[in-house]
Structures are given as structure tokens and as C-alpha cells.
Amino acid sequence: MQLTSLRRVPALAAATSVAMLGLSACATGSSDETGSAPAANSSADAEAFPVTIESTYGEATIEEEPERIVTLGVDGDNVAALGVAPIAVQKMTWGGNEAGSTDWFDAALEEIDGAEAPELLDTTDAVPTDEIIGLEPDVVIATNSGLTQDDFDKLTAAGIPVVAHPGVQWGTTWEQSMEMTGEALGRSAAAEEIIAETKADLEATAEENPEIVGASFIWAFFDPTDISNVGVYTTVDNRPAILEELGMVSPPIVEQGGTEAFFFNVSAERAAELDADVLISYGTTPEESETLLQTPVLQSIPPIANGNYVITLEPNDTLGLSFPSVLGIPYALDHFVPEVAAAIGGEPQVY
Structure with missing residues (x-):
């Protein structure tokens, strides 16, 4: 296939x-x-x-x-x-x-x-x-x-x-x-x-998923063994950069990460500042992800508390954004962006 x-x-x-x-x-x-x-x-x-x-x-x-x-x-x-x-x-x-x-x-x-x-x-x-x-x-x-x-x-x-x-x-x-x-x-x-x-593919995807246009997002990562920090990707990284091409926006806290590194850490004490319309991250198993989502640190992150999140267990679905190419991007647009749109609409996604 x-x-x-x-x-x-x-x-x-x-x-x-x-x-x-x-x-x-x-x-x-x-x-x-x-x-x-x-x-x-x-x-x-x-x-x-x-x-x-x-x-x-x-x-x-x-x-x-x-x-x-x-x-x-x-x-x-x-x-x-x-x-x-x-x-x-x-x-x-x-x-x-x-x-x-x-x-x-x-x-x-x-x-x-x-x-x-x-x-x-x-x-x-x-x-x-x-x-x-x-x-x-x-x-x-x-x-x-x-x-x-x-x-x-x-x-x-x-x-x-x-x-x-x-x-x-x-x-x-x-x-x-x-x-x-x-x-x-x-x-x-x-x-x-x-x-x-x-670029036409990107424009078509934004038209097909109007929920994403103008929506703020944070693309984060967590260490299940140590959640004293939340990793946040900056716009130096291609993942946020391509979502911005789709019309999404990074909140001010992401801009604090600067333009020299592709990620920075936010301490658990500042987790409540990670406010956005949707949070995107990775998981390994549904069970581990659900357990992690219920921890006090992650529950203090507004989009998680509000049910506006995507936890993807399928690295293949986001590979076209993290390692972007003209062949990989269309796959991510078809398989991943609709999940983000659903999460913005109040349907949390762990898949």
C-alpha cells in the first residue's frame, strides 16, 4: 500500500x-x-x-x-x-x-x-x-x-x-x-x-482544518521518570515552524526559548504558564500516557486540564514534521493535522 x-x-x-x-x-x-x-x-x-x-x-x-x-x-x-x-x-x-x-x-x-x-x-x-x-x-x-x-x-x-x-x-x-x-x-x-x-498542500490542509488557523500551540515532551521539567520545542525546530506555516501561532512562553536552540526546559513550578489552545506531545503506550496525564504537574498545564491535547504514540505520523521533506510532509498533513484539529475542538487525542 x-x-x-x-x-x-x-x-x-x-x-x-x-x-x-x-x-x-x-x-x-x-x-x-x-x-x-x-x-x-x-x-x-x-x-x-x-x-x-x-x-x-x-x-x-x-x-x-x-x-x-x-x-x-x-x-x-x-x-x-x-x-x-x-x-x-x-x-x-x-x-x-x-x-x-x-x-x-x-x-x-x-x-x-x-x-x-x-x-x-x-x-x-x-x-x-x-x-x-x-x-x-x-x-x-x-x-x-x-x-x-x-x-x-x-x-x-x-x-x-x-x-x-x-x-x-x-x-x-x-x-x-x-x-x-x-x-x-x-x-x-x-x-x-x-x-x-x-506549499499548496499546506494551504489546502489549513482550509480543510479551519480549527487550526489562528490557534496557539505548544509542542512539548516529557520524561516519564522525571517530570520536574517540561521540554518545549522552540520555533527553531521544524515541528513548530511547519505548524506556523499552517497558520497556527506560538504563545509568548515559547518565544522565551530564544532562537539559538531547538528546545528549552520549563520547570514544573511554571507548568501553569504553558497556556495554549492545544498541547502536542509524544507517548510510548496508552497506559503510560494516561498515567502521566493525571499527574499534578501535567494537570496544571491548561490545555491538558481542559482536554485540548494530542499525545501521539505513532512517531511515523509526525516524522514528516520533525524531519521534514517534500515527501514526508504530505503524510503528516493527512494523518496528524486532523488529530490536532480535533483536540482544539475539545476532543483529546491519545493514539
């Missing part, structure tokens, strides 16, 4: 027919270990290369159209949306499917003729730079990832251009990621088309 939003189909179709050149990109460039070129259903824009892309760690100069592409974060989604099959992507150890991928990435890969499943890179402990170097990629795209300066330096010293994040780790917007990926692959025109369609 294909789980990507039906609204995404036109964008994928557009990405796989750029310049109506079809499979011509498959016939050129470097080859993998089996001797066949990595798959692509699209071609680069005319005169797209060479290109130099700036990031917080330094420049990446890409001399010619890359074919052996390695991605970190969720840039594999952006590459696949542009009709290109990466040779290696980051393993999704949180929120992914049993294979360590996502259903929307797998569906996009199926749209690319001859594409094979990429190697999965486990970044649980660190970015596996030696493994990446061994793959001999033409480029590493890591626009929204945990890549460090040391990782960047090691990969570039090995002669590999690295497109890193333009600001803080994990703080790149989905639009920036798509734009940078499009630039790295020489497919900026297609990237802009897909960005426009994703």
Missing part, C-alpha cells in the same frame, strides 16, 4: 519528467560496483554545473552532474522526489518502517525506473564517515542533519563535496533543504515546482 499523500503524485510526476529527457541521465557518469550507473528519471538543467554551495561548515563545489549520491538526514527524500536514486541514505531508526526506511521514500523510489534500494547508514553513534568514503560518492547531501565540522572536514579531505546545513544542526527548513538539493543535483527548476506544490 502506498502511503504517500495523493496530493504528492503530480509533484513526483513533474520531478520524473524534467525537460522531457527521461532516462538519458542513466547513461553517463560514474558507475557503481556492478558496473551500472545509478538510476535517474530526470536530467539536470542546462548549464547547472559547476556550482558552489555555501554551508555553515564551508563550501561544496560540484564540477559536474553527480550520480553517486549519499544523503544524511532526510535528503534522500528530496533526491528521490527529483527523480534520482541515491546510493546510500541515513537509516531511519525512529519513526521509520521495519526496513529502516519510510513508506513515502520507498514509494518514490519505485517511480524511478531501475532504481535499487540504497545502502542504509546507521548514524546512531556518529556519522559513518569511513563507510561513506568507501562508497566513493560524487557528493554528500546533508542539509538538515547531525553532520559535524569534523565529519565535513574528513569527507572534503577525501575529495568529496559535502552540502551541509546552512545554519544550526537540524534547523534547516524544508524549503531550504529542497532548494539546496535541487542546486546540488542541477535540478533547481524541478525543486521549485515541488516546493510550490508542497
Whole structure:
């Protein structure tokens, strides 16, 4: 069953027919270990290369159209949306499917003729730079990832251009990621088309869920073993940022978290200040979540006391917001945003 939003189909179709050149990109460039070129259903824009892309760690100069592409974060989604099959992507150890991928990435890969499943890179402990170097990629795209300066330096010293994040780790917007990926692959025109369609998806979702427009929200997290603090995501984080794109608003207490970090802690004594139309958080089991919701600390949080909350047990449903891409966002819009709208309307959600 294909789980990507039906609204995404036109964008994928557009990405796989750029310049109506079809499979011509498959016939050129470097080859993998089996001797066949990595798959692509699209071609680069005319005169797209060479290109130099700036990031917080330094420049990446890409001399010619890359074919052996390695991605970190969720840039594999952006590459696949542009009709290109990466040779290696980051393993999704949180929120992914049993294979360590996502259903929307797998569906996009199926749209690319001859594409094979990429190697999965486990970044649980660190970015596996030696493994990446061994793959001999033409480029590493890591626009929204945990890549460090040391990782960047090691990969570039090995002669590999690295497109890193333009600001803080994990703080790149989905639009920036798509734009940078499009630039790295020489497919900026297609990237802009897909960005426009994703924005249309956001606008359509706001129209379909009018309860969310203008509603205030707090996206928080709790440690069941220690609720002396409540973690609150700031608007540096993509989760709140995308909800704001949908027309929701962050209350003043979220703004106190500043713009340097993606979260901050609010002590239990200040829990009553966490006032908003809805509170969003994560849970592990229904039983643990219900027990936690009845604690005095959480009951002092107004939206919890009022029954305006969403506790999601399905990380897959919010993955498209926490690690946003043009493929993951539509899934979250379809599966998660209606739950938020229901909670604003007075129907608490633990699912």
C-alpha cells in the first residue's frame, strides 16, 4: 500500500519528467560496483554545473552532474522526489518502517525506473564517515542533519563535496533543504515546482482544518521518570515552524526559548504558564500516557486540564514534521493535522 499523500503524485510526476529527457541521465557518469550507473528519471538543467554551495561548515563545489549520491538526514527524500536514486541514505531508526526506511521514500523510489534500494547508514553513534568514503560518492547531501565540522572536514579531505546545513544542526527548513538539493543535483527548476506544490498542500490542509488557523500551540515532551521539567520545542525546530506555516501561532512562553536552540526546559513550578489552545506531545503506550496525564504537574498545564491535547504514540505520523521533506510532509498533513484539529475542538487525542 502506498502511503504517500495523493496530493504528492503530480509533484513526483513533474520531478520524473524534467525537460522531457527521461532516462538519458542513466547513461553517463560514474558507475557503481556492478558496473551500472545509478538510476535517474530526470536530467539536470542546462548549464547547472559547476556550482558552489555555501554551508555553515564551508563550501561544496560540484564540477559536474553527480550520480553517486549519499544523503544524511532526510535528503534522500528530496533526491528521490527529483527523480534520482541515491546510493546510500541515513537509516531511519525512529519513526521509520521495519526496513529502516519510510513508506513515502520507498514509494518514490519505485517511480524511478531501475532504481535499487540504497545502502542504509546507521548514524546512531556518529556519522559513518569511513563507510561513506568507501562508497566513493560524487557528493554528500546533508542539509538538515547531525553532520559535524569534523565529519565535513574528513569527507572534503577525501575529495568529496559535502552540502551541509546552512545554519544550526537540524534547523534547516524544508524549503531550504529542497532548494539546496535541487542546486546540488542541477535540478533547481524541478525543486521549485515541488516546493510550490508542497506549499499548496499546506494551504489546502489549513482550509480543510479551519480549527487550526489562528490557534496557539505548544509542542512539548516529557520524561516519564522525571517530570520536574517540561521540554518545549522552540520555533527553531521544524515541528513548530511547519505548524506556523499552517497558520497556527506560538504563545509568548515559547518565544522565551530564544532562537539559538531547538528546545528549552520549563520547570514544573511554571507548568501553569504553558497556556495554549492545544498541547502536542509524544507517548510510548496508552497506559503510560494516561498515567502521566493525571499527574499534578501535567494537570496544571491548561490545555491538558481542559482536554485540548494530542499525545501521539505513532512517531511515523509526525516524522514528516520533525524531519521534514517534500515527501514526508504530505503524510503528516493527512494523518496528524486532523488529530490536532480535533483536540482544539475539545476532543483529546491519545493514539
